Amino acid sequence: MSDSGVRxxxxxxxxxxxxxxxxxxVPLIEVVDLVKHFPVRxxxxxxxxxxxxxxxxxxxxxxxxxxxxxxxESGCGKSTLGKTIxxxxxxxxxxxxxxxxxxxxxxxxxxxPYRRRMQIIFQDPYSSLNPRLTVAAHIKEAVRLHGVLDGxxxxxxxxxxxxxxxxxxxxxxxxxxFPHEFSGGQRxxxxxxxALAVKxxxxxxxxxxxxxxxxxxxxxxxxxxxxxxEFGLTLLFISHDLKxxxxxxxxxxxxxxxxxxxELDTDDLDGQxxxxxxxxxxxxxxxxxxxxxxxxxxxxxxxxxxxxPPPGCPFASxxxxxxxxxREEMPALERKGxxxxxxxxxxx
Amino acid sequence: xxxxxxxxxxxxxxxxxxxxxxxREPVLGVRNLTTSFRTDDGMVTAVDDxxxxxxxxxxxxxxxESGCGKTVTSKSIMRLLPEHITRYGEDSRVMLGGEDILHADAKAxxxxxxxxxxxxxxxxxxxxxxVFTVGWQLDEALREHTGLNKRERRDRAVEMLRLVExxxxxxxxxxxxxxxxxxxxxxxxxxxxxxxEPDVLIADEPTTALDVTIQAQILALVNKLRExxxxxxxxxxxxxxxxxxxxxxxxxxxxxxxxxxxxxxxLFHRxxxxxxxxxxxxxxxxxxxxxxxxxxxxxxxxxxxxDLPVGCRFEARCxxxxxxxxxxxxxxxxxxQRPVRCxxxxxxxRERPAMLTSSATGGGKAGR
Numbered sequence: 001m002s003d004s005g006v007r008x009x010x011x012x013x014x015x016x017x018x019x020x021x022x023x024x025x026v027p028l029i030e031v032v033d034l035v036k037h038f039p040v041r042x043x044x045x046x047x048x049x050x051x052x053x054x055x056x057x058x059x060x061x062x063x064x065x066x067x068x069x070x071x072x073e074s075g076c077g078k079s080t081l082g083k084t085i086x087x088x089x090x091x092x093x094x095x096x097x098x099x100x101x102x103x104x105x106x107x108x109x110x111x112x113p114y115r116r117r118m119q120i121i122f123q124d125p126y127s128s129l130n131p132r133l134t135v136a137a138h139i140k141e142a143v144r145l146h147g148v149l150d151g152x153x154x155x156x157x158x159x160x161x162x163x164x165x166x167x168x169x170x171x172x173x174x175x176x177x178f179p180h181e182f183s184g185g186q187r188x189x190x191x192x193x194x195a196l197a198v199k200x201x202x203x204x205x206x207x208x209x210x211x212x213x214x215x216x217x218x219x220x221x222x223x224x225x226x227x228x229x230e231f232g233l234t235l236l237f238i239s240h241d242l243k244x245x246x247x248x249x250x251x252x253x254x255x256x257x258x259x260x261x262x263e264l265d266t267d268d269l270d271g272q273x274x275x276x277x278x279x280x281x282x283x284x285x286x287x288x289x290x291x292x293x294x295x296x297x298x299x300x301x302x303x304x305x306x307x308x309p310p311p312g313c314p315f316a317s318x319x320x321x322x323x324x325x326x327r328e329e330m331p332a333l334e335r336k337g338x339x340x341x342x343x344x345x346x347x348x
Numbered sequence: 349x350x351x352x353x354x355x356x357x358x359x360x361x362x363x364x365x366x367x368x369x370x371x372r373e374p375v376l377g378v379r380n381l382t383t384s385f386r387t388d389d390g391m392v393t394a395v396d397d398x399x400x401x402x403x404x405x406x407x408x409x410x411x412x413e414s415g416c417g418k419t420v421t422s423k424s425i426m427r428l429l430p431e432h433i434t435r436y437g438e439d440s441r442v443m444l445g446g447e448d449i450l451h452a453d454a455k456a457x458x459x460x461x462x463x464x465x466x467x468x469x470x471x472x473x474x475x476x477x478x479v480f481t482v483g484w485q486l487d488e489a490l491r492e493h494t495g496l497n498k499r500e501r502r503d504r505a506v507e508m509l510r511l512v513e514x515x516x517x518x519x520x521x522x523x524x525x526x527x528x529x530x531x532x533x534x535x536x537x538x539x540x541x542x543x544x545e546p547d548v549l550i551a552d553e554p555t556t557a558l559d560v561t562i563q564a565q566i567l568a569l570v571n572k573l574r575e576x577x578x579x580x581x582x583x584x585x586x587x588x589x590x591x592x593x594x595x596x597x598x599x600x601x602x603x604x605x606x607x608x609x610x611x612x613x614x615l616f617h618r619x620x621x622x623x624x625x626x627x628x629x630x631x632x633x634x635x636x637x638x639x640x641x642x643x644x645x646x647x648x649x650x651x652x653x654x655d656l657p658v659g660c661r662f663e664a665r666c667x668x669x670x671x672x673x674x675x676x677x678x679x680x681x682x683x684x685q686r687p688v689r690c691x692x693x694x695x696x697x698r699e700r701p702a703m704l705t706s707s708a709t710g711g712g713k714a715g716r
Contacts, residue, residue, distance in 0.1 A: 073559035074530075183649065184414075213413035213586060218630035218643035225641050240559060243589075247632035247643065270635055284564035286589030288633055290612040293593060296564035302529075 026100055027061030028234050029085065029202060034058045034094035036077075036084050040307060052306050054080040056258035057094070059333075062202070067228065067235045069249030069266065071242055071281070075306060077258040078238045082204040085236065086118040087111065098202075116146040119200040123207035125191035129179040135190050136161045136175035139197045146198045160197075168193045169223060185216035189223065196227065204236045209244060221248055242269070242285050254278045257306055257314035260333055264340040272340065274347045277315045313345070321346040374401035375547045375580050376425070376444055376465070382437030383417075383424045389654045391435070394420040396604040402548060405574060407581040409595035409612065411588065411627075415650055416601040418584045422550045424450070425582075426467050427457050444548070463493040466541035470553035472533035475540070476525040482509075482536050483521030486543055493544045508539040512569055531562035538569065545577055552584045567594055588631055592616060600624050603651055603661040610686040618695055620688040623662045660691070668692055 035058075037051035054077045062068045070078045083089040085096050087103065096104050103114050122128040129138060139161050143149060149156055162172045168189040179187060188208060195203055205224070209217040221244070228235060239245050245252050246266045254262040254275065262275040273279050283297025301318035304310050310317070316326040325345050333343040383395040395417040402408050410418045423429050425442050427449065442450040449460055469475055477485060486505040490496055496504060502521075509517035512535040525533055534554065541549060551570065555563035571594060574581050583595060591598055591612065599609040600621065608621040619625035629644040648665040651657060657664065659675040666674065673691050681689040 073561065185649075214588070215413060215627060215630045215646040218645040221632075222642050222645060242560070243632040243634055246634065247637055248641075266637075280561060282634075284560040285634060286563075286567075286587070286593040288589045288592050288616075288628075288631060290592045290616050296568065296593065297561075298564050298568050299561050 028064040028066075028099060029062040029236075030095075030097040031061070031085060032059050032095040032097065034081070034084060034096065035092045036080050036089060037092045050307055053258050053309050054306060055084060055091075056309070058253075058255075058258075058260050060253060060260065060263065062234055062236060064201075064234055065232060066251065067237055067249045069245040069252035070236065070238045070255060071240065071245050071252055072255035073240060073303075075257075075303070076255040077306075078240075078255050079206050081255070082120070082206050082236055082238050086115075086120055086202075086204055088120065112146070116148070116198045117200050118202045118204070119195035119198065120204040120206060121188075121191050121195050121208045123210050125187040126179060126184075128191060129187065129194075131179055134176050134178055135165065135170075135193075138190065138194050139164060139175075142194055142197045148198050164193050164197055167227070168196070169219075183216075185212055185220060188212065188220050192220075192223065192227070196231065199231070200233070202234045202236070204238070206238045207240070208237075210239065210241065217244070224248075242281055254281070257304065257309060259314055259330070259343065260341075261315065261343045262341065263333065274336070274339070274342045275315075275344050276319050276321050276346065280318075280320075313343070319346075372403055374443075375404050376402040376442070376582075378402075378421075378425065379441040379443065380437060380439045381421065381424055381442065381450075382440050383420050383429070384435045384437075385429075386433045386435070387654075392653045394604055394653060395424060397437070398601075398606050400599055400606070400609070402580045402582055404547070404580050405578045406596045407571075407574060407583055407594055409591040409598040410582065410584045410601060411586065411591055411598055412601035413586060413627075413650060415603070415653070417604040418601050419552055421601070422467065422552050422582065422584055426461060426465065426550065427452075428467075459493075462489050462541075462546070463544045464546055465548040465550065466544070466546040467550040467552065468534075468537050468541050468554050470556050472530070472537040473525065475537050476533060478525055481522055481524055482528070486521070486536075486540055489540055489543050504543065505539075508543045509536070511542075511573070512536070512539045513565075514539070531558060531565060534558060534562070534566055535569065538566070538573075542573055542577070542579070546579060548582065549574075549579050550582045550584070553586070554583070555590065556585070556587070563590075570594070588616075588628060600627070603656065604653060605661060605689060606681055606687070607662070607689045608687065614686060620686060620693040620695060621662075621690050622666050622668050622694060625694060626667075660689075668694075 034055055036055040037053055039048040040050045040052060041047065042049040058081060070081060072078045080089060084091045087096070091104060094104070095102050098114055098118070103111065106114070133141070140157060143157060143160065149160060161175055165172055165175050170186060170189055179190065182190065208224070209220050212220060225248070227233065237245065237249050246269055249266050252264060252266050253260045254277065256277050262273065262278045264272050270282060273282055280297050280299050286296065299318045304314060304317055310327065312327040312329055313319070313331055316322050319326065323345060331343045331345045333341045335341050336347050379399050381395055381398040382393060384391045384393045398417070398421055400408070410421065412418050420429070424436065436450055440450055441448050444460065444464055449457060452460070483505055486508060487501050490501040490504055494501070505521060506517045509520055514520055514532060514535055525536070528536060554570070555566050558566065567590065570581060573579065583590070585591060595612050597609065598612050598615045600607050600623070602623050608615065608619070608624050615624065616628065619628055626644065626646045630646060632643060646665055651661055651664065657675070659678055660666070661678070663669045663674045669675070670692065679689050679691045681687050
């Protein structure tokens with residue numbers, strides 16, 4: 001990974017990702033000014049009375065082979081962002097560009113080839129697996145729907161399923177069992193196998209290890225790392241856990257109330273993080289060392305409601321560096337000096 | 349070794365980190381706690397012969413993965429398990445203020461719960477009633493356990509909400525739980541748990557469902573209250589970061605058994621049980637990314653409680669198993685300062701030389 005100090009690229013609002021030292025001309029996925037507002041209905045006539053601003057004008061690129069992390073607290077819009085990119089949720093406005101092709105606005109049939117290339121892994125695989133289908137049936141359905149295998153003979157398909165199940169670390173016998181017969185970690189492996197079955201290039205992993213015990217979490221993270229290398233995947237990895245993000249991702253978007261407030265490499269988070277919110281997140285994370293008992297950073301103030309976001313910076317109500325300007329005007333996400341993009345008036 | 353460490357790090361928590369003095373009386377003494385459930389598959393023992401002491405003003409962490417028995421331990425102490433399917437061991441005792449509450453009757457138990465011993469949960473709505481106001485629920489606890497009159501109880505309720513740093517306390521008293529945010533509900537639950545100044549506070553994954561910034565607030569709050577009221581805290585968690593920042597002593601559980609315990613610093617730096625060490629190594633570390641991008645893992649899965657091995661319960665996953673004694677004979681929990689349940693504890697003379705080449709020693713802790 002390139003050192004952030006080496007970058008000489010011109011400041012642009014949309015980051016051109018640099019992965020493994022190779023300057024990719026076109027990112028695999030490019031997101032431009034993506035907005036998702038959920039209408040809130042109320043009153044006697046059930047009219048739209050307002051909007052929840054879940055994603056508020058987010059722009060970024062994901063380079064081929066990159067693992068881009070998205071971190072933020074619950075309600076910051078990170079899951080909505082992930083689902084909107086692969087169009088499980090329709091964006092209110094903005095564009096998603098896959099390998100140069102805009103996929104926002106495509107019809108169902110036109111979208112199908114892209115759906116095959118973009119898959120998702122959920123936090124709770126149990127709720128995303130059909131309790132009445134066996135593991136093999138889950139995988140076969142996806143394979144058939146997308147016509148992944150050329151020779152559609154059932155023997156090839158069976159071999160393919162066994163191979164895939166082995167690859168994610170389950171025994172071949174598992175294919176005839178049902179989701180409830182598996183532990184949380186095993187279910188997550190099934191979810192991964194299903195996502196991989198259609199040979200995608202891009203996977204949104206939405207809190208894939210958050211519900212798992214630490215030892216299982218390590219197993220699943222290692223598996224995802226291996227599969228990423230083996231299948232040449234590009235990942236958008238959503239998590240609330242900075243430790244996991246730092247370990248697993250190349251770059252991270254820090255989200256707060258629908259906005260990306262900072263975008264930086266994970267190489268040296270402590271040294272590089274500039275946004276007061278990122279710093280607060282870092283400081284609030286317990287350190288796994290009983291000798292290092294510095295007090296955790298405690299933020300004052302309340303999170304504003306996404307239903308009626310304040311005009312200025314969304315973090316202003318809790319920010320230790322707040323100025324008058326912050327309450328009136330939202331700072332843009334832009335590179336400061338030769339550093340990385342930060343959206344903060346207080347950062348020079 | 350212990351002595352040296354205390355000289356080197358004269359921190360405020362050093363006194364509580366020391367092994368409890370023999371003359372100090374524990375506020376809570378758990379002896380040979382064995383909890384079994386009647387199930388379709390026969391009796392299943394979820395907690396097996398667990399003993400520990402909890403002293404005033406200290407925080408004891410209980411650590412382990414799902415199904416290790418940490419929650420059943422706490423619910424046994426609180427007697428919150430369904431009585432008709434639960435059996436406690438013949439010699440199991442939970443001593444609180446000289447009385448065995450494990451065998452106390454329901455009425456006596458009601459007087460203890462909330463007054464001498466209180467509990468906070470992962471999900472605050474499990475202990476908050478959605479149809480009563482916050483004020484009513486705080487008042488109920490005080491009505492039950494104190495002789496205060498209505499006016500005094502109200503003042504106390506406001507005081508408690510202020511203590512847990514809830515703004516506009518008077519206004520919040522009239523609100524219902526659903527009107528509060530997650531962190532706020534957690535704080536109300538803590539206020540309820542602490543309003544009668546219990547001797548023991550059991551916190552079962554109190555911050556697991558919360559964001560880190562809120563978690564930091566709650567942990568700071570529990571610490572502050574512990575210092576001010578001298579309440580002993582039993583903190584159940586799977587988050588080793590939380591343990592490192594808040595606990596004085598730690599007890600590690602695996603498949604219903606205590607497998608190791610000791611002062612937090614000792615345990616983190618010189619884990620004696622292979623499971624403890626493996627657990628510590630499998631968490632991503634802040635600021636210390638491994639070059640190969642991989643985390644050390646523990647192979648295999650936890651044995652089912654219905655199908656426990658004869659020997660060590662960790663044997664099937666243990667890189668140090670001798671394949672003989674470890675398979676045939678379950679080790680006892682041995683040692684007073686740093687009890688460990690292992691035939692070949694790490695760092696001891698009993699550790700076999702061949703073990704040092706194993707992959708699990710790669711974390712750099714072995715040499716300390």
